[in-house]
Amino acid sequence: MSEKTSGKTTGKQNERGPLFMPLILVGGLIFGFGLGFSQMAKPEVVLQFLQFDDFGLLFVMGGAAVVTGTTFAVATRLSGNAPLTGKAYTRRLKSFDKNVLVGGGIFGIGWGISGICPGAAYASVGLGNYLILFGIGGMFLGAYLQGLWRKHRTDATSPTTSAD
């Protein structure tokens, strides 16, 4: 239960090579193509999974996690750092606390109502699904409300300690 937050940069931010942004774009294109191909960019398909009409979505997350799991496992055993940033290869480990459960629960209600999650919603725009902008607008509103609430709580309880 004491997993540390990973992803600390070992170097400065401006160590990025010239191919940094092009690579991010290519990665995003492949990621978005996958969300389109897997049908997960369609809220209907997600809701049909949650209603037990079609369990195919298990293969989407499973297929993706096998690829990332293999990649992380191999890369973290390499001695070198990432070529474009000098960052060390780490796993995605976040600390566990009750927020993980509370946040997961709230996310679950929202996902169950709408069938949308962030990545799939962006991809849905690419399908031409302009109606998804209601969902993306909602997500921005939710993230903003959460930020405001955190500020309020931090101000109210301990103005000297910073959040996180």
Add this chain to the structure above:
Amino acid sequence: MALSLLQSALMPALTFAELFPNGVSHYAIGGVFIGLGVAVIYLGTGIIAGASTFLETTLSYVSGVPRFQKGKYVASRDWRVVFTLGIIGGAAIYQVIFHGEIWTTDVEWWRLLSGGVLVGIGTRIGKGCTSGHGVCGVGSASFTSIVNVATFMTVAIGTAQLIQAMGMGISP
């Protein structure tokens, strides 16, 4: 005799067809592409790209709320915008190649909006979303992520089943 043999041979296929009425290949292949997108960025940069942090880092362009002005958010917001534009572009490429016309959802606007608000709150409190926890975290064998995924899966299934029981389900 022959009939029961035939039946027992067909039973798994029938069950499979019931569980996966649309097959599994496009789901699995799409999932592999999603994983490859994360892997390409990771191998080049060491960055594990989740999709939901785009929301609060993008808010840092327009809001002074300290939550959004944290150094690590401001430092990553530019590439997160590029990543998100890539996601939109990749899905557009899929749609143009395989369908050639736009697709729009039948899910009602109020469900998208209210669900979106809860998703926005939940991913930020819970430290990640379906790609962050569900793909990258699970791929990292992270206890935190596995618990988060189990939580949101269970709650989402319960919510969707409840809505369906109220007669507002989405029919295939």
